[in-house]
Amino acid sequence: MNSKIEKLIKQFAKLPRVGARGGQRIVLALLQDKTGRASALAAALADAAATIAPCPVCGVLTDSAAGMCEFCRDASRANGQLCVVRDLADVWTLEKASVFHGRYHIIGGLLSGAAGTLPDDLNIASLPQRIANENITEVIFALPNTVEGKTTQHYIMSAIGDVAGVDFSELASGVPLGGDLDYIDDGTLTLAFGGRKSL
Protein backbone atom coordinates (compact mmCIF):
# COMPACT_ATOMS: atom_id res chain seq x y z
CA MET A 1 0.00 0.00 0.00
CA ASN A 2 1.15 3.53 -0.80
CA SER A 3 2.87 4.95 2.29
CA LYS A 4 0.96 8.26 2.26
CA ILE A 5 -2.36 6.42 2.12
CA GLU A 6 -1.20 4.08 4.88
CA LYS A 7 -0.20 7.02 7.09
CA LEU A 8 -3.53 8.74 6.47
CA ILE A 9 -5.50 5.59 7.32
CA LYS A 10 -3.56 5.30 10.60
CA GLN A 11 -4.39 8.90 11.51
CA PHE A 12 -8.10 8.38 10.82
CA ALA A 13 -8.06 5.00 12.60
CA LYS A 14 -6.99 6.70 15.84
CA LEU A 15 -10.09 8.94 15.89
CA PRO A 16 -12.86 7.94 18.36
CA ARG A 17 -14.77 4.80 17.30
CA VAL A 18 -13.20 4.64 13.83
CA GLY A 19 -10.57 1.89 13.98
CA ALA A 20 -8.49 0.29 11.22
CA ARG A 21 -11.31 -0.84 8.94
CA GLY A 22 -13.25 2.40 9.38
CA GLY A 23 -10.12 4.41 8.65
CA GLN A 24 -9.61 2.46 5.43
CA ARG A 25 -13.21 3.06 4.31
CA ILE A 26 -13.00 6.76 5.10
CA VAL A 27 -9.71 7.29 3.28
CA LEU A 28 -10.94 5.36 0.22
CA ALA A 29 -14.20 7.32 0.16
CA LEU A 30 -12.31 10.62 0.43
CA LEU A 31 -9.54 9.93 -2.07
CA GLN A 32 -11.81 8.27 -4.65
CA ASP A 33 -14.35 11.08 -4.43
CA LYS A 34 -14.38 13.20 -7.56
CA THR A 35 -16.09 16.23 -6.01
CA GLY A 36 -13.07 17.33 -3.96
CA ARG A 37 -14.35 16.28 -0.53
CA ALA A 38 -10.83 15.41 0.63
CA SER A 39 -9.45 18.89 -0.10
CA ALA A 40 -12.56 20.56 1.33
CA LEU A 41 -12.32 18.57 4.56
CA ALA A 42 -8.58 19.22 4.83
CA ALA A 43 -9.14 22.97 4.37
CA ALA A 44 -12.01 23.12 6.88
CA LEU A 45 -10.00 21.15 9.44
CA ALA A 46 -6.86 23.25 8.98
CA ASP A 47 -8.93 26.43 9.32
CA ALA A 48 -10.65 25.16 12.48
CA ALA A 49 -7.35 24.01 13.99
CA ALA A 50 -5.88 27.47 13.38
CA THR A 51 -8.82 29.59 14.54
CA ILE A 52 -10.83 27.58 17.09
CA ALA A 53 -9.65 27.68 20.71
CA PRO A 54 -11.20 27.24 24.17
CA CYS A 55 -12.98 30.33 25.53
CA PRO A 56 -10.53 31.81 28.09
CA VAL A 57 -13.37 32.12 30.61
CA CYS A 58 -15.40 28.92 30.38
CA GLY A 59 -13.52 26.56 28.05
CA VAL A 60 -16.17 26.27 25.31
CA LEU A 61 -14.45 25.97 21.90
CA THR A 62 -14.97 29.19 19.97
CA ASP A 63 -13.51 31.35 17.21
CA SER A 64 -10.46 32.77 18.97
CA ALA A 65 -10.74 36.07 17.04
CA ALA A 66 -14.03 36.71 18.89
CA GLY A 67 -12.35 36.45 22.31
CA MET A 68 -14.98 34.96 24.60
CA CYS A 69 -17.50 32.32 23.47
CA GLU A 70 -21.15 33.00 22.56
CA PHE A 71 -22.32 32.01 26.08
CA CYS A 72 -19.92 34.32 27.92
CA ARG A 73 -20.71 37.21 25.54
CA ASP A 74 -24.49 36.76 25.96
CA ALA A 75 -25.56 39.17 28.73
CA SER A 76 -28.95 37.43 29.05
CA ARG A 77 -27.10 34.40 30.38
CA ALA A 78 -25.67 36.34 33.32
CA ASN A 79 -28.47 35.06 35.58
CA GLY A 80 -26.25 34.04 38.47
CA GLN A 81 -26.25 30.34 37.58
CA LEU A 82 -23.05 28.50 36.65
CA CYS A 83 -23.22 24.93 35.36
CA VAL A 84 -20.07 22.83 35.81
CA VAL A 85 -19.67 20.19 33.08
CA ARG A 86 -16.98 17.76 32.01
CA ASP A 87 -16.65 18.71 28.34
CA LEU A 88 -18.13 20.56 25.37
CA ALA A 89 -20.25 17.58 24.29
CA ASP A 90 -22.14 17.93 27.58
CA VAL A 91 -22.73 21.64 26.88
CA TRP A 92 -24.19 20.73 23.49
CA THR A 93 -26.41 18.07 25.08
CA LEU A 94 -27.76 20.54 27.65
CA GLU A 95 -28.27 23.24 25.01
CA LYS A 96 -30.17 20.81 22.78
CA ALA A 97 -32.52 20.07 25.69
CA SER A 98 -32.94 23.83 26.44
CA VAL A 99 -32.88 23.16 30.19
CA PHE A 100 -30.31 25.69 31.31
CA HIS A 101 -29.95 29.37 30.50
CA GLY A 102 -26.98 30.47 32.58
CA ARG A 103 -23.22 30.22 32.03
CA TYR A 104 -21.13 27.08 31.67
CA HIS A 105 -17.79 26.04 33.08
CA ILE A 106 -15.97 23.18 31.35
CA ILE A 107 -13.46 21.45 33.60
CA GLY A 108 -12.09 19.28 30.77
CA GLY A 109 -12.11 15.86 32.43
CA LEU A 110 -12.61 14.09 35.74
CA LEU A 111 -10.22 13.30 38.58
CA SER A 112 -9.05 9.75 38.04
CA GLY A 113 -6.41 7.65 39.71
CA ALA A 114 -6.50 5.13 36.87
CA ALA A 115 -6.02 7.76 34.14
CA GLY A 116 -3.66 9.81 36.31
CA THR A 117 -5.81 12.95 36.07
CA LEU A 118 -4.93 15.38 38.86
CA PRO A 119 -6.69 18.62 39.89
CA ASP A 120 -4.05 20.70 38.07
CA ASP A 121 -5.00 18.96 34.80
CA LEU A 122 -8.53 20.30 35.09
CA ASN A 123 -9.91 23.83 34.66
CA ILE A 124 -10.83 24.28 38.32
CA ALA A 125 -8.49 26.95 39.70
CA SER A 126 -10.33 29.83 37.99
CA LEU A 127 -13.73 28.93 39.50
CA PRO A 128 -13.60 31.07 42.72
CA GLN A 129 -12.61 34.12 40.65
CA ARG A 130 -15.47 33.48 38.16
CA ILE A 131 -17.97 33.14 41.02
CA ALA A 132 -16.88 36.54 42.33
CA ASN A 133 -16.58 38.29 38.93
CA GLU A 134 -19.91 37.10 37.55
CA ASN A 135 -21.96 37.38 40.76
CA ILE A 136 -22.74 33.67 40.70
CA THR A 137 -25.38 32.63 43.24
CA GLU A 138 -25.76 28.95 42.27
CA VAL A 139 -23.18 26.44 41.07
CA ILE A 140 -24.93 23.47 39.43
CA PHE A 141 -22.86 20.32 39.03
CA ALA A 142 -23.82 18.39 35.86
CA LEU A 143 -20.90 15.97 35.95
CA PRO A 144 -21.34 12.27 35.09
CA ASN A 145 -23.16 10.30 37.77
CA THR A 146 -20.16 8.02 38.37
CA VAL A 147 -17.63 7.55 41.14
CA GLU A 148 -15.18 9.75 39.26
CA GLY A 149 -17.82 12.40 38.58
CA LYS A 150 -18.86 12.55 42.23
CA THR A 151 -15.25 12.52 43.45
CA THR A 152 -14.49 15.45 41.17
CA GLN A 153 -17.61 17.29 42.34
CA HIS A 154 -16.65 16.90 46.01
CA TYR A 155 -13.09 18.00 45.27
CA ILE A 156 -14.34 21.16 43.53
CA MET A 157 -16.77 21.94 46.39
CA SER A 158 -14.03 21.65 48.98
CA ALA A 159 -11.64 23.68 46.81
CA ILE A 160 -14.15 26.53 46.54
CA GLY A 161 -15.18 26.25 50.19
CA ASP A 162 -18.03 28.20 51.71
CA VAL A 163 -18.72 31.43 49.86
CA ALA A 164 -21.44 33.71 51.23
CA GLY A 165 -24.49 33.77 48.98
CA VAL A 166 -23.45 30.83 46.77
CA ASP A 167 -25.49 27.62 46.74
CA PHE A 168 -24.28 24.33 45.31
CA SER A 169 -26.58 21.83 43.62
CA GLU A 170 -26.32 18.67 41.54
CA LEU A 171 -28.62 17.04 38.98
CA ALA A 172 -31.21 14.68 40.49
CA SER A 173 -30.46 10.95 40.30
CA GLY A 174 -33.21 8.48 39.48
CA VAL A 175 -35.13 6.48 36.95
CA PRO A 176 -34.79 8.01 33.45
CA LEU A 177 -37.94 9.09 31.59
CA GLY A 178 -39.42 6.05 29.85
CA GLY A 179 -37.15 3.85 31.96
CA ASP A 180 -38.35 0.33 32.62
CA LEU A 181 -37.48 -0.79 36.16
CA ASP A 182 -36.39 -4.11 34.66
CA TYR A 183 -33.52 -2.47 32.84
CA ILE A 184 -32.28 -0.18 35.57
CA ASP A 185 -29.22 -1.06 37.63
CA ASP A 186 -29.36 -1.53 41.40
CA GLY A 187 -27.36 1.61 42.09
CA THR A 188 -29.82 3.84 40.21
CA LEU A 189 -32.75 2.13 41.94
CA THR A 190 -31.17 2.70 45.35
CA LEU A 191 -30.71 6.41 44.52
CA ALA A 192 -34.27 6.65 43.15
CA PHE A 193 -35.70 5.11 46.35
CA GLY A 194 -33.57 7.28 48.60
CA GLY A 195 -34.64 10.40 46.73
CA ARG A 196 -38.33 9.52 46.46
CA LYS A 197 -40.71 12.48 46.48
CA SER A 198 -43.91 12.79 48.53
CA LEU A 199 -46.97 13.16 46.37
Place this chain on the structure above:
Amino acid sequence: MNSKIEKLIKQFAKLPRVGARGGQRIVLALLQDKTGRASALAAALADAAATIAPCPVCGVLTDSAAGMCEFCRDASRANGQLCVVRDLADVWTLEKASVFHGRYHIIGGLLSGAAGTLPDDLNIASLPQRIANENITEVIFALPNTVEGKTTQHYIMSAIGDVAGVDFSELASGVPLGGDLDYIDDGTLTLAFGGRKSL
Protein backbone atom coordinates in the same frame (compact mmCIF):
# COMPACT_ATOMS: atom_id res chain seq x y z
CA MET B 1 -22.78 25.95 18.30
CA ASN B 2 -19.93 27.73 16.52
CA SER B 3 -20.62 27.63 12.77
CA LYS B 4 -17.13 26.43 11.80
CA ILE B 5 -17.37 23.55 14.27
CA GLU B 6 -20.86 22.73 13.03
CA LYS B 7 -19.69 22.69 9.40
CA LEU B 8 -16.74 20.47 10.29
CA ILE B 9 -18.96 18.02 12.18
CA LYS B 10 -21.27 17.79 9.14
CA GLN B 11 -18.33 17.01 6.87
CA PHE B 12 -17.08 14.27 9.18
CA ALA B 13 -20.62 12.93 9.68
CA LYS B 14 -20.93 12.23 5.94
CA LEU B 15 -17.92 9.91 5.96
CA PRO B 16 -18.70 6.17 5.80
CA ARG B 17 -20.12 4.79 9.07
CA VAL B 18 -19.46 7.96 11.07
CA GLY B 19 -22.82 9.72 11.40
CA ALA B 20 -23.82 12.79 13.40
CA ARG B 21 -22.74 11.59 16.86
CA GLY B 22 -19.52 10.09 15.56
CA GLY B 23 -18.71 13.31 13.73
CA GLN B 24 -19.22 15.26 16.95
CA ARG B 25 -16.93 12.93 18.91
CA ILE B 26 -14.23 13.11 16.23
CA VAL B 27 -14.31 16.91 15.95
CA LEU B 28 -14.21 17.33 19.73
CA ALA B 29 -11.32 14.89 20.03
CA LEU B 30 -9.41 16.69 17.27
CA LEU B 31 -10.02 20.29 18.35
CA GLN B 32 -9.48 19.62 22.07
CA ASP B 33 -6.27 17.70 21.41
CA LYS B 34 -3.23 19.63 22.57
CA THR B 35 -0.69 17.71 20.48
CA GLY B 36 -1.75 19.20 17.15
CA ARG B 37 -3.53 16.16 15.73
CA ALA B 38 -6.06 18.35 13.90
CA SER B 39 -3.39 20.28 11.99
CA ALA B 40 -1.41 17.10 11.31
CA LEU B 41 -4.45 15.31 9.92
CA ALA B 42 -5.44 18.35 7.84
CA ALA B 43 -1.94 18.56 6.37
CA ALA B 44 -1.74 14.82 5.61
CA LEU B 45 -5.18 14.88 4.00
CA ALA B 46 -4.44 17.97 1.90
CA ASP B 47 -1.17 16.43 0.77
CA ALA B 48 -2.85 13.14 -0.16
CA ALA B 49 -5.68 14.94 -1.97
CA ALA B 50 -3.13 16.89 -4.01
CA THR B 51 -0.73 14.06 -4.83
CA ILE B 52 -2.68 10.79 -4.80
CA ALA B 53 -4.51 9.83 -7.99
CA PRO B 54 -5.67 6.63 -9.67
CA CYS B 55 -3.00 4.79 -11.66
CA PRO B 56 -3.77 5.62 -15.32
CA VAL B 57 -3.43 1.94 -16.23
CA CYS B 58 -5.22 -0.02 -13.48
CA GLY B 59 -6.94 2.54 -11.24
CA VAL B 60 -5.06 1.77 -7.99
CA LEU B 61 -4.59 5.00 -6.01
CA THR B 62 -0.94 5.98 -6.13
CA ASP B 63 1.42 8.92 -5.87
CA SER B 64 0.73 10.68 -9.16
CA ALA B 65 4.34 11.89 -9.42
CA ALA B 66 5.37 8.24 -9.80
CA GLY B 67 3.13 7.77 -12.85
CA MET B 68 1.97 4.17 -12.68
CA CYS B 69 1.21 2.37 -9.41
CA GLU B 70 3.51 -0.09 -7.63
CA PHE B 71 1.74 -3.08 -9.23
CA CYS B 72 1.98 -1.81 -12.81
CA ARG B 73 5.64 -0.83 -12.31
CA ASP B 74 6.53 -4.25 -10.86
CA ALA B 75 7.83 -6.36 -13.81
CA SER B 76 7.53 -9.55 -11.74
CA ARG B 77 3.77 -9.08 -11.80
CA ALA B 78 3.67 -9.24 -15.61
CA ASN B 79 2.77 -12.94 -15.44
CA GLY B 80 -0.09 -12.77 -17.94
CA GLN B 81 -2.80 -12.72 -15.25
CA LEU B 82 -5.16 -9.78 -14.85
CA CYS B 83 -7.53 -9.65 -11.88
CA VAL B 84 -10.65 -7.51 -12.33
CA VAL B 85 -11.89 -6.04 -9.02
CA ARG B 86 -14.49 -3.53 -7.99
CA ASP B 87 -12.36 -1.16 -5.92
CA LEU B 88 -9.08 -0.54 -4.14
CA ALA B 89 -10.30 -2.06 -0.87
CA ASP B 90 -10.61 -5.38 -2.73
CA VAL B 91 -7.03 -5.04 -4.00
CA TRP B 92 -5.83 -4.52 -0.42
CA THR B 93 -7.83 -7.53 0.75
CA LEU B 94 -6.32 -9.76 -1.96
CA GLU B 95 -2.81 -8.44 -1.30
CA LYS B 96 -3.18 -9.10 2.42
CA ALA B 97 -4.07 -12.73 1.63
CA SER B 98 -1.12 -13.02 -0.82
CA VAL B 99 -3.18 -15.14 -3.20
CA PHE B 100 -2.55 -13.31 -6.45
CA HIS B 101 0.70 -12.11 -8.01
CA GLY B 102 -0.39 -10.63 -11.35
CA ARG B 103 -1.80 -7.24 -12.28
CA TYR B 104 -5.07 -5.67 -11.13
CA HIS B 105 -7.78 -3.79 -12.95
CA ILE B 106 -10.15 -1.67 -10.83
CA ILE B 107 -13.45 -1.02 -12.56
CA GLY B 108 -14.63 1.37 -9.85
CA GLY B 109 -18.13 0.02 -9.18
CA LEU B 110 -20.72 -2.42 -10.46
CA LEU B 111 -23.45 -2.08 -13.07
CA SER B 112 -26.63 -1.26 -11.19
CA GLY B 113 -30.07 -0.23 -12.32
CA ALA B 114 -30.94 0.93 -8.81
CA ALA B 115 -27.86 3.14 -8.44
CA GLY B 116 -27.96 4.15 -12.11
CA THR B 117 -24.43 2.90 -12.78
CA LEU B 118 -23.89 2.41 -16.52
CA PRO B 119 -20.94 0.80 -18.35
CA ASP B 120 -19.53 4.24 -19.19
CA ASP B 121 -19.29 5.01 -15.46
CA LEU B 122 -16.91 2.08 -15.00
CA ASN B 123 -13.29 1.63 -16.05
CA ILE B 124 -14.04 -1.07 -18.64
CA ALA B 125 -13.28 0.45 -22.04
CA SER B 126 -9.51 0.21 -21.63
CA LEU B 127 -9.54 -3.54 -20.88
CA PRO B 128 -9.13 -4.89 -24.47
CA GLN B 129 -6.14 -2.58 -24.99
CA ARG B 130 -4.59 -3.70 -21.70
CA ILE B 131 -5.04 -7.34 -22.61
CA ALA B 132 -3.15 -6.74 -25.86
CA ASN B 133 -0.46 -4.43 -24.42
CA GLU B 134 0.39 -6.60 -21.44
CA ASN B 135 0.13 -10.01 -23.14
CA ILE B 136 -2.62 -11.08 -20.76
CA THR B 137 -3.48 -14.75 -21.02
CA GLU B 138 -5.99 -15.01 -18.19
CA VAL B 139 -8.58 -12.51 -16.96
CA ILE B 140 -9.69 -13.44 -13.43
CA PHE B 141 -12.92 -11.89 -12.21
CA ALA B 142 -12.85 -11.21 -8.46
CA LEU B 143 -16.04 -9.15 -8.32
CA PRO B 144 -18.56 -9.54 -5.48
CA ASN B 145 -20.58 -12.77 -5.72
CA THR B 146 -23.85 -10.86 -6.04
CA VAL B 147 -26.34 -10.32 -8.83
CA GLU B 148 -24.74 -7.00 -9.67
CA GLY B 149 -21.24 -8.49 -9.55
CA LYS B 150 -22.18 -11.32 -11.92
CA THR B 151 -24.10 -8.99 -14.24
CA THR B 152 -21.05 -6.76 -14.45
CA GLN B 153 -18.79 -9.75 -15.09
CA HIS B 154 -20.99 -10.98 -17.96
CA TYR B 155 -21.16 -7.51 -19.42
CA ILE B 156 -17.36 -7.21 -19.38
CA MET B 157 -16.93 -10.66 -20.96
CA SER B 158 -19.29 -9.82 -23.79
CA ALA B 159 -17.69 -6.40 -24.24
CA ILE B 160 -14.23 -7.97 -24.59
CA GLY B 161 -15.54 -10.83 -26.75
CA ASP B 162 -13.41 -13.79 -27.78
CA VAL B 163 -9.73 -12.96 -27.90
CA ALA B 164 -7.32 -15.67 -29.09
CA GLY B 165 -5.16 -16.99 -26.24
CA VAL B 166 -7.11 -15.31 -23.44
CA ASP B 167 -8.97 -17.37 -20.87
CA PHE B 168 -11.59 -16.00 -18.51
CA SER B 169 -12.07 -17.30 -15.00
CA GLU B 170 -13.97 -16.36 -11.89
CA LEU B 171 -13.34 -17.08 -8.22
CA ALA B 172 -14.78 -20.39 -7.05
CA SER B 173 -18.03 -20.18 -5.20
CA GLY B 174 -16.25 -20.73 -1.92
CA VAL B 175 -17.17 -17.10 -1.61
CA PRO B 176 -20.50 -17.04 0.22
CA LEU B 177 -23.40 -15.77 -1.85
CA GLY B 178 -24.04 -12.12 -1.12
CA GLY B 179 -20.52 -11.86 0.32
CA ASP B 180 -18.38 -8.77 0.07
CA LEU B 181 -14.64 -9.49 -0.49
CA ASP B 182 -13.85 -7.13 2.36
CA TYR B 183 -15.34 -9.46 4.93
CA ILE B 184 -13.88 -12.80 3.85
CA ASP B 185 -11.03 -14.52 5.66
CA ASP B 186 -7.73 -15.22 3.93
CA GLY B 187 -8.21 -19.02 3.92
CA THR B 188 -11.51 -18.81 2.06
CA LEU B 189 -9.96 -16.41 -0.42
CA THR B 190 -7.09 -18.83 -1.05
CA LEU B 191 -9.55 -21.67 -1.70
CA ALA B 192 -11.59 -19.45 -3.97
CA PHE B 193 -8.53 -18.51 -6.01
CA GLY B 194 -7.32 -22.12 -6.25
CA GLY B 195 -10.76 -23.36 -7.34
CA ARG B 196 -11.40 -20.70 -9.96
CA LYS B 197 -13.40 -22.03 -12.91
CA SER B 198 -12.78 -21.55 -16.64
CA LEU B 199 -15.73 -19.94 -18.37
